[in-house]
Amino acid sequence: MKKTVGVILLTYGLSLAVSTAGAAQKPVEPIAPATGINQAKAELGKKLFFDPRLSKSGFISCNSCHNLSRGGTDNLKTSIGHNWQQGPINSPTVLNSSMNFVQFWDGRAKDLQDQAGGPIANPGEMAFSHDLAEEVLQSIPGYVAEFKNVFGKDRIAIDQVTDALAEFEKTLVTPNSRFDQWLKGDKEALTAEEQAGYTLFQESGCISCHYGMAMGGGSFYKMGMVEEFKANSPSQGRKDVTGKEEHYFMFKVPTLRNVELTSPYFHDGSARTLSQAVDTMARHQLGKKFTQEENGQLVAFLKTLTGEQPSFPLPILPPSSETTPRPKPFE
Amino acid sequence: MKKTVGVILLTYGLSLAVSTAGAAQKPVEPIAPATGINQAKAELGKKLFFDPRLSKSGFISCNSCHNLSRGGTDNLKTSIGHNWQQGPINSPTVLNSSMNFVQFWDGRAKDLQDQAGGPIANPGEMAFSHDLAEEVLQSIPGYVAEFKNVFGKDRIAIDQVTDALAEFEKTLVTPNSRFDQWLKGDKEALTAEEQAGYTLFQESGCISCHYGMAMGGGSFYKMGMVEEFKANSPSQGRKDVTGKEEHYFMFKVPTLRNVELTSPYFHDGSARTLSQAVDTMARHQLGKKFTQEENGQLVAFLKTLTGEQPSFPLPILPPSSETTPRPKPFE
Numbered sequence: 001m002k003k004t005v006g007v008i009l010l011t012y013g014l015s016l017a018v019s020t021a022g023a024a025q026k027p028v029e030p031i032a033p034a035t036g037i038n039q040a041k042a043e044l045g046k047k048l049f050f051d052p053r054l055s056k057s058g059f060i061s062c063n064s065c066h067n068l069s070r071g072g073t074d075n076l077k078t079s080i081g082h083n084w085q086q087g088p089i090n091s092p093t094v095l096n097s098s099m100n101f102v103q104f105w106d107g108r109a110k111d112l113q114d115q116a117g118g119p120i121a122n123p124g125e126m127a128f129s130h131d132l133a134e135e136v137l138q139s140i141p142g143y144v145a146e147f148k149n150v151f152g153k154d155r156i157a158i159d160q161v162t163d164a165l166a167e168f169e170k171t172l173v174t175p176n177s178r179f180d181q182w183l184k185g186d187k188e189a190l191t192a193e194e195q196a197g198y199t200l201f202q203e204s205g206c207i208s209c210h211y212g213m214a215m216g217g218g219s220f221y222k223m224g225m226v227e228e229f230k231a232n233s234p235s236q237g238r239k240d241v242t243g244k245e246e247h248y249f250m251f252k253v254p255t256l257r258n259v260e261l262t263s264p265y266f267h268d269g270s271a272r273t274l275s276q277a278v279d280t281m282a283r284h285q286l287g288k289k290f291t292q293e294e295n296g297q298l299v300a301f302l303k304t305l306t307g308e309q310p311s312f313p314l315p316i317l318p319p320s321s322e323t324t325p326r327p328k329p330f331e
Numbered sequence: 332m333k334k335t336v337g338v339i340l341l342t343y344g345l346s347l348a349v350s351t352a353g354a355a356q357k358p359v360e361p362i363a364p365a366t367g368i369n370q371a372k373a374e375l376g377k378k379l380f381f382d383p384r385l386s387k388s389g390f391i392s393c394n395s396c397h398n399l400s401r402g403g404t405d406n407l408k409t410s411i412g413h414n415w416q417q418g419p420i421n422s423p424t425v426l427n428s429s430m431n432f433v434q435f436w437d438g439r440a441k442d443l444q445d446q447a448g449g450p451i452a453n454p455g456e457m458a459f460s461h462d463l464a465e466e467v468l469q470s471i472p473g474y475v476a477e478f479k480n481v482f483g484k485d486r487i488a489i490d491q492v493t494d495a496l497a498e499f500e501k502t503l504v505t506p507n508s509r510f511d512q513w514l515k516g517d518k519e520a521l522t523a524e525e526q527a528g529y530t531l532f533q534e535s536g537c538i539s540c541h542y543g544m545a546m547g548g549g550s551f552y553k554m555g556m557v558e559e560f561k562a563n564s565p566s567q568g569r570k571d572v573t574g575k576e577e578h579y580f581m582f583k584v585p586t587l588r589n590v591e592l593t594s595p596y597f598h599d600g601s602a603r604t605l606s607q608a609v610d611t612m613a614r615h616q617l618g619k620k621f622t623q624e625e626n627g628q629l630v631a632f633l634k635t636l637t638g639e640q641p642s643f644p645l646p647i648l649p650p651s652s653e654t655t656p657r658p659k660p661f662e
Contacts, residue, residue, distance in 0.1 A: 050400050059411050064390070069381050069648045076660060080390050084415035086661050261650045264657075273653045309647045316640045317400045319592045322604045326595075329407060330417050 026211035026218075030180035031096065031257065031307060034173045041150045045168030047143075047315045048161060053136050055126035056082055058327025062119070062165065066094040068310060071261025072172065077269030078233070082127035089235050090269040093262050095310070096255055098170045100217035105251050105267045107220060108241045112166035117158060130158040136325055137161065142318020174258055174307025182304070190304055197301025200294055205286055209253040215305065216255040223249050223267065226287035229280075233268035260303045274299045357542035357549075361511035362427065362588065362638060365504045372481045376499030378474075378646045379492060384467050386457035388413055389658025393450070393496065397425035399641060402592025403503065408600030409564070413458035419565050421600040424593050426641070427586055429501045431548035436582045436598045438551060439572045443497035448489060461489040467656055468492065473649020505589055505638025513635070521635055528632025531625055536617050545586040546636065554580050554598065557618035560611075564599035591634045605630045 048054065052061040065079045066072050072093035074080075079087035089105055097103065103115035119125040120133055137143045137156045147156045150164065179198070181189035190198070201207055210216045220238050223229045229249070238247035251267050259265075264272050271277035278298045282288040290298065320326075379385065383392040396410045397403045403424035405411075410418035420436055428434065434446035450456040451464055468474045468487045478487045481495065510529070512520035521529070532538055541547045551569050554560045560580070569578035582598050590596075595603050602608035609629045613619040621629065651657075 052398075052405075057411065058407055059395070059405065067383075069646055071650070074383075074390065075651065076389055076658060080388065080660055084660075263651065272657060275653065311644045311647075313642045314645050315400055316642075319402070320406065320594065322606065326603060327407060329411055329415075 029213045030183045031175040031213050033175050034171045041164050041167040042171050044146050045164035050315050054120050054133050056128045057329035060126050065091040071258045073262045081125040085124045095172050096214045096257050099214035106238050106241050107252050112169050113162045116162040116165040139324040140318050172310050177305050177307040179304040194300045194304050197297035210256050214255040216253045220250040223251050224284045227284045229284045231268040258306050260306045360544045361514045362506040362544050364506050365502045372495050372498040373502050375477050376495035381646050385451050385464050387459045388660035391457050396422040402589045404593045412456040416455045420598050426503050427545045427588050430545035437569050437572050438583050443500050444493045447493040447496040470655040471649050503641050508636050508638040510635040525631045525635050528628035540584040541587050547584045547586040551581040554582050555615045558615045560615045562599040589637050591637045
């Protein structure tokens with residue numbers, strides 16, 4: 001294992017000092033472009049992602065809370081759901097979410113497809129049902145034709161819906177950030193301050209959890225490992241899924257990619273700025289207190305993680321037909 | 332005037348029978364592509380159009396109710412505003428809205444720029460204020476640079492915001508519908524049924540109000556000219572603006588362009604389908620009752636008015652800064 005790490009480190013030109021830190025056994029890697037995408041399925045999924053007809057109100061789409069104009073988030077502490085309900089938890093970014101080892105903060109979905117069905121049927125989010133979603137889509141000739149083309153069947157099923165949504169989400173990777181350019185050998189891509197931030201990121205132990213291509217998304221860790229964290233959220237983390245006391249307040253480590261775009265931070269959205277987030281992480285996870293200079297270096301580094309945002313024409317949705325069940329926003 | 336009309340009719344190959352109908356003095360014309368656009372200003376306006384930071388909640392953007400994936404509307408009877416408030420009136424399409432002689436159903440805005448400031452500050456819609464909008468934008472470095480580039484000033488002002496929004500909206504025209512192809516001489520572009528629908532459209536008098544490039548948007552008419560129309564809306568139409576009794580229930584004639592995409596219909600959204608809308612118009616405006624065949628012909632014709640939808644990459648919005656006032660969705 002050590003040898004492999006060494007190869008990766010050399011490949012990406014990291015200093016030897018890093019390889020001696022235990023954390024470096026889980027290296028950070030540049031984001032690779034999405035490959036193996038079924039384009040027709042992803043195109044269908046893109047339409048579905050933007051289609052508010054998958055909600056009871058006809059007003060909320062996946063893109064409402066995972067806004068691709070805004071880093072794949074809604075930039076709210078917790079989301080707004082059907083009838084303006086306040087959600088219990090901060091919406092994680094959909095960008096690079098294919099790299100998460102499980103989905104949702106508490107990991108209750110094993111993959112993107114498993115996740116995609118959740119919000120549609122959640123009474124506090126889109127407040128629809130899988131049956132109604134199928135009925136609506138089946139009544140729209142443009143969708144019937146497109147599902148037929150992709151899946152070869154006349155009947156639209158929710159599994160196809162979530163499959164297409166997941167395929168689209170797999171395309172939402174953000175390669176070529178300045179940090180990735182630097183990792184690949186462009187030594188001019190980062191300033192001295194930003195490089196100092198990365199050194200600190202490794203040596204302080206941030207990298208122990210925020211590793212891999214997504215710099216996160218690979219493990220559960222307790223929020224408040226060193227100092228207890230009091231959250232403005234009812235979530236108990238992983239314990240809500242397993243019921244086990246030792247999983248209390250274990251959350252999936254979020255990706256740091258595009259973190260400049262995805263404020264506020266943490267599962268309860270309590271950190272308003274990157275500076276606050278760095279400070280809280282240091283205190284609660286590492287038992288450290290960074291100087292103002294160090295905090296600034298880390299923030300500067302984190303801002304280099306903004307990659308190329310997905311770019312595609314705004315999808316045009318097929319019109320409803322006379323038989324399409326109408327939305328019920330006020331019932 | 333008659334000569335001009337004749338020329339236009341000959342140009343677009345309409346039958347002579349049409350030119351003898353009085354209504355033909357206000358001909359229908361193919362949509363011309365947008366010209367004279369200040370591209371940098373329109374690009375800025377596009378970002379603003381998609382930016383929910385112009386609302387108190389940080390959740391509602393112009394595109395929420397004028398969804399460009401859905402014909403520039405929300406496809407709801409009346410819109411959902413801040414805190415899930417139910418709006419009083421149906422959201423008109425933003426497509427081809429530059430061709431309206433005034434804006435809003437009651438014409439209370441003289442042009443697109445005048446309109447654009449309304450929803451931002453309306454407590455039932457985006458529930459923000461012009462001052463707060465300026466403050467938010469001024470705190471976002473990406474916007475400060477872009478406004479400076481377009482307007483040459485360091486301070487962002489609401490007039491610049493609405494100017495940019497209007498410039499973007501001017502680009503939202505939908506040329507090259509099948510009907511326009513037919514008007515321009517492609518006789519194969521419409522089926523016999525659709526052509527019969529257009530003949531009926533002219534001879535029944537629909538064209539008296541729905542004329543010009545937008546096929547509407549050029550005048551106020553009373554809703555319920557022949558038979559009283561009982562609406563599910565508190566709006567008194569033009570009377571709300573002028574206070575004059577004779578303006579009671581006078582509404583701006585809506586465009587018929589892309590009408591296939593913009594259900595439900597009328598200022599109160601009471602017509603669920605095109606078939607119902609045609610039936611209601613016939614009864615209340617023309618004192619007519621179409622046969623099922625005639626209704627079908629008119630609906631078939633109306634569906635040929637769907638033009639090329641605006642196509643552009645989903646805008647990526649500049650991130651907030653540490654000083655950006657945060658949204659207040661639940662206060």
